Amino acid sequence: MDDVMSRDLISDLPQSIIESILTRLPIRDAVRTSILSSKWRYKWATLTQLVFDEKCVILSNDRCKVEDGLVNFITRTLFLHQGPIHKFQLTTTHLQCCPDIDQWLLFLSRNDIKELVLELGEGEWFRVPSCLFNCKKLTRLDLFRCEFDPPPSFKGFLCLKSLNLHQVLVSPEAIESLISGCPLLESLALSYFDSLALTIRAPNLKFLCLEGEFKDICLENTPLLVAMSVAMYMTDDIAEHFEQSSTCNFTRFLGGVPRLERLIGHIYFTKFLSIGDDVGRLPITYAHLKVVELNQVSFEDMKEILVVLRLITNSPNLRELQISGSSNTLAAIDAPDLDFWEDECPSNCTFKQLRVVRMTDMSGVPHEMEFIKFLLANSPALETMSISPCVYVMDGRLNMLIELLRFRRASAQAEILFIQD
Amino acid sequence: MGSTSTKIKLRTSDQKVFEVEKAVAVQSQTIKYIYENGCPDSVIHVHSVSGDILSKILDYCKKHVNSAAGKEDISPEELYEWDANFVKVDQNTLFDLILAANCLKIESLLDLTCQTVANMIKGKRPEEIRTTFNIKNDYTIEAEEAVRRENKWAFDMLGGVGTMVIEELADDTMSKCVTNTKSRVCVIAANQIVMMRSISKLANKKSIDVYKQPQNPTTPRIKESVKQRNVGTGFIELFFHFKCKM
Numbered sequence A: 001m002d003d004v005m006s007r008d009l010i011s012d013l014p015q016s017i018i019e020s021i022l023t024r025l026p027i028r029d030a031v032r033t034s035i036l037s038s039k040w041r042y043k044w045a046t047l048t049q050l051v052f053d054e055k056c057v058i059l060s061n062d063r064c065k066v067e068d069g070l071v072n073f074i075t076r077t078l079f080l081h082q083g084p085i086h087k088f089q090l091t092t093t094h095l096q097c098c099p100d101i102d103q104w105l106l107f108l109s110r111n112d113i114k115e116l117v118l119e120l121g122e123g124e125w126f127r128v129p130s131c132l133f134n135c136k137k138l139t140r141l142d143l144f145r146c147e148f149d150p151p152p153s154f155k156g157f158l159c160l161k162s163l164n165l166h167q168v169l170v171s172p173e174a175i176e177s178l179i180s181g182c183p184l185l186e187s188l189a190l191s192y193f194d195s196l197a198l199t200i201r202a203p204n205l206k207f208l209c210l211e212g213e214f215k216d217i218c219l220e221n222t223p224l225l226v227a228m229s230v231a232m233y234m235t236d237d238i239a240e241h242f243e244q245s246s247t248c249n250f251t252r253f254l255g256g257v258p259r260l261e262r263l264i265g266h267i268y269f270t271k272f273l274s275i276g277d278d279v280g281r282l283p284i285t286y287a288h289l290k291v292v293e294l295n296q297v298s299f300e301d302m303k304e305i306l307v308v309l310r311l312i313t314n315s316p317n318l319r320e321l322q323i324s325g326s327s328n329t330l331a332a333i334d335a336p337d338l339d340f341w342e343d344e345c346p347s348n349c350t351f352k353q354l355r356v357v358r359m360t361d362m363s364g365v366p367h368e369m370e371f372i373k374f375l376l377a378n379s380p381a382l383e384t385m386s387i388s389p390c391v392y393v394m395d396g397r398l399n400m401l402i403e404l405l406r407f408r409r410a411s412a413q414a415e416i417l418f419i420q421d
Numbered sequence B: 001m002g003s004t005s006t007k008i009k010l011r012t013s014d015q016k017v018f019e020v021e022k023a024v025a026v027q028s029q030t031i032k033y034i035y036e037n038g039c040p041d042s043v044i045h046v047h048s049v050s051g052d053i054l055s056k057i058l059d060y061c062k063k064h065v066n067s068a069a070g071k072e073d074i075s076p077e078e079l080y081e082w083d084a085n086f087v088k089v090d091q092n093t094l095f096d097l098i099l100a101a102n103c104l105k106i107e108s109l110l111d112l113t114c115q116t117v118a119n120m121i122k123g124k125r126p127e128e129i130r131t132t133f134n135i136k137n138d139y140t141i142e143a144e145e146a147v148r149r150e151n152k153w154a155f156d157m158l159g160g161v162g163t164m165v166i167e168e169l170a171d172d173t174m175s176k177c178v179t180n181t182k183s184r185v186c187v188i189a190a191n192q193i194v195m196m197r198s199i200s201k202l203a204n205k206k207s208i209d210v211y212k213q214p215q216n217p218t219t220p221r222i223k224e225s226v227k228q229r230n231v232g233t234g235f236i237e238l239f240f241h242f243k244c245k246m
Helices: A015-025 A027-035 A063-080 A099-109 A130-134 A172-180 A236-244 A249-254 A269-274 A302-313 A339-344 A366-377 A394-404 B027-035 B051-068 B076-086 B091-104 B105-121 B125-134 B141-150 B171-180 B196-204
Strands: A049-053 A089-092 A115-119 A140-147 A162-169 A187-191 A196-201 A208-210 A214-221 A227-232 A263-264 A291-297 A320-325 A357-361 A384-389 A416-419 B007-012 B017-021 B045-047 B163-166 B184-187 B209-212 B228-230 B235-237
Touching: A015 A027, A015 A357, A015 B091, A015 B105, A015 B228, A027 A049, A027 B141, A049 A063, A063 A099, A099 A115, A099 A130, A162 A172, A162 B017, A162 B163, A172 A196, A187 A196, A208 A214, A208 A416, A214 A249, A214 B105, A227 A269, A249 A269, A263 A269, A263 B125, A269 A291, A269 A302, A291 A302, A302 A366, A320 A366, A339 A366, A357 A366, A384 A394, A394 A416, B007 B027, B007 B051, B017 B051, B027 B045, B027 B091, B051 B091, B051 B105, B091 B105, B105 B125
Parallel strands: A049 A089, A089 A115, A115 A140, A140 A162, A162 A187, A187 A208, A196 A214, A208 A227, A227 A263, A263 A291, A291 A320, A320 A357, A357 A384, A384 A416, B007 B045, B163 B184, B184 B209
Antiparallel strands: B007 B017, B228 B235
């Protein structure tokens, strides 16, 4: 008779718990549990989440062997699998275009697939087969390095909540209509598209992440947007196109997002927003905006400074602000127009909730210092202001410090940290 | 006073009664549902959970509620450590916790405990897993063969993660491969004539296990026992296991 302490407690657990355990193992280990005992033979076969990567097969110097091994592994897993498959993830650099992938997708489309992640290798991009567009229950789609060409009859994924396209070859009209055709879409990420001009209409969208060369972006209908992160790489064509445009990008992009809580702008985003006629005082208040991070802001471009000012003066609940500069002190400019600060800053503006400010890559140009002065004078709740000088600026640091010392602080407990690398 | 000090009474399967703050108790979706849809003052029965287990679970819930509400000054790393210690219990307790977390629908606790069990399975050979969990192997030899054949594609190689097979390579190429790989395990094919010099060069590489499949077993350098496995492919592989220093 077995001692109570050495009972088998695991084999009779409910299948839902077994699944929860096996899903946390690499799939290879999960399949191997079939050998443990007769009860375990097919416990792995009803897993609804399948995650494949190169760890499934023996690593070898022979690329073909790895490819074949991986294809074999996945095909066999799917063949022996029973029941619905809700999540299928494949991440590998070893497979690119391969006819087996089409077959797997066909199989998945017949098995209620909900989450699909395909991250394939460089080389010839995989062309997404039409069966993908029949996956009616899809809630999440992540595609890396694919060609995506929906048939004309395709109306959208009605259940899709999360879409992530990275280096995907697709026409702008197709993307726009895909986004509009997914009424439940909450999270959208588009990266590394070439010169995309896009209007986004997504009434339930909460999270937006854009990275790449975008010719033009307009957020037409995104009232529920909570967080966004944008990086816009600028080529000369795009820059030229921008110079000629007069529509105000600020309102086109940030005009319809009253619920925004986090805004992160990477390279050229501030420049993008500065294009177009200045709208003056904004009619919109970002009552929920708590965290703003803007990178590569040029404090020599008055229009960019205006963008920053407009943004923060219309965000009464701003808590955290991070700005990195990209000014070039070596390019001597004409005497800075310091009256600008008197003219443009609302005199009664206080940042009542602003706690933390980080200014990085500061070159010490006059407008940067004025901006810091403005923040210090108007932030009664400030706790930390940290300033990191740009690595190229060595001589100007002492001057920066001397100026900093003089600035009045509205907050008695504000700490100013000057961070040397 | 306010709703923050509302207490909920819970009675366990062994008739112990616990009085806990509402915020702690409703970490369990089951308790939350019963509370919101029933009489607020009555005692909630948690039939399938014993007093000891519920006590531990309430500790967990309290810790997490307090840390989230900022009542306790604890960093995410410290909480992670606390969780790791929380699950350092004997198997009986661990599985009781899993079943209770499942029944009470406490997602984070279920995640934590299932992950703990998964970590006990990951990377282990079947015999080791059976020993850990007292699983009785009730396969006949033929049945076990059949399962291995059926899943040959998953059983094909020892170790799996980070295993590299080197076949028919010259010495210096082989050591180059090993230098360039993050592999921990390196298998040298049966017909490979490998000079001892190379093996020791490989062995000096940080934490690489070298497995050799020779036709003739044993050399005096072998420190660990020779393991023999029949992987159903018709021939017997002999593994020499060198553990090498970091």
